[in-house]
Amino acid sequence: MKLGIIYNLIGLYTGVLGSKLKGSEKPLNIAMSMGIGSRSHIKFLLEITQQLSDRGHKITFLSLDGFESFVKGYNITFQSVGSISMGVGSVFQLTPFKRGDPFNKGIVDVDKLVYNVYSNTFKNFEKYYEESKPDLIICDWCNPSCFDSAAKHSVPMMIGYQTLTPIAESFHTISLGLEPSTIEDYSFIKRLDHTFIEPWRQWYEHYPLKMKLKRAKQENGVPAHIGLEWTNYGLGIAHSYVGYENSRNTPSHVIPVGPVFSDKIDPLTPDKVIYVGFGSLTQLQPELSEGMLKHFHKLLEHNWIDGVIWGGMANTNLKKFPKKYTVDGMEFPTKSILDGTHQQIKLLKWAPQRSILNHPSTKLFLTHGGLDSIYESINSATPMIILPFLGDQPRNAVLIKENGIGDYLEWDDDSEIQTYSKFFNLLNPDNIQLQQNLEHHQLMNQLSSQRKTFGANLIETYAKSAKSCRSENPQTAFDIPCELKPYIPLDRRTSFLKSHLVDVYLFALMVAILSVGFILMGVYKLLMRFNSLSYEKKKVE
Incomplete structure (x- = not known):
């Protein structure tokens, strides 16, 4: 029924969707925004809205100073909504995640950061709405000043999700740690804790942030609910798909369109190799780099691999890179690795990740567990071994292991034998079950990845339907907009008591x-x- 609504709505515009603007047809003015986070929060929307830009619509990316580089290569305009000097977009020297660590371990005070971003950007969003009068704004779900300001000024809005985690059901675990992703194998005691204790623990943990946001809302004329009352403001568009994520009853106002990839894959040149990439925000500590070199040396020594491509080294201070490493009592200098003359280990400031993953010689991907990296690896049927650091990376690592397409390292807890066992299991060409799992998930990923144009059509349609329905139905602040009502389920617009009888x-x-x-x-x-x-x-x- 949900897809029927969407396709019927899109059918209203079959004459114009997917084609360039004609004659007197006025282009849409569409904005998108993110507050804090890495490029993965917005990359899928950049790819989708580039299609809208190609059709003649005006696309603007609203974000903090320092994020201008995100739109490089896209026909999309950047506009600053503030400048926050608290490490936003910075590279962090992190240590691997351990069980029990907080999700934001090793980075700035997230509560303070979110409050500062809200307070410093809200007025700038209001100024943008007044001056530019956008037909639609797409807000990253981690950007409350965007969706609160849009709701206050009745600006048509969509909400961008990176995963389906924010719309989890009762049988999904809500931890961002290395716990199982569902309660399927939980004992009665653990299910009891999951049902009654964990929600209070999460509420208590995030209470300071909620109170800071409450204060920021009051300062900007937004109803001071303690919770995040934003899901009734706009249509959700999720960079995710069921297959990688656990199955669930997705609300009708959240539409999965992922995974979204760039249309271009650069060709490469052959040997079985491990590709190593830890994302744009992570700077490895020297001890961690040394430990990696030891593992790679043994894998090379036993002919499990022929080489290592270590990408994303632009963030690493090579002056602090280990000058040597020791294996079985023997020292090995790293000079040839650093000057690029080593025959088997190559350090690259930047690597064409998707091209490398799609090369037949790439047999394993060692990654931090960022969502874009995972989607690209699944799409190429490359097994993964994940070394998570923070955020959603530990949970992504768990999903990869549960889906049987990789494993994860617990750096401080796994013994050397356990670590090698994980590498050998994933590199073993006789691991038929792994190959079957990879092929199965690759097919689901490739099918779901065909929805980029659908995502562009959805955004275009939603913006046009907002203009149409609002011409006869003036909207008031913080009310469910007319363009959203056909999508939003009853339990999201009435009381729990009434909707659940x-x-x-x-x-x-x-x-x-x-x-x-x-x-x-x-x-x-x-x-x-x-x-x-x-x-x-x-x-x-």
């Missing part, structure tokens, strides 16, 4: 209890009457 069930239960009570009372009176008659009869006899 709680009052009806309580009434039915009360009627049932009263009915049983009356029946029992009647039976009791009949029994008493019968006993009374029996007693009188015996008395007469």
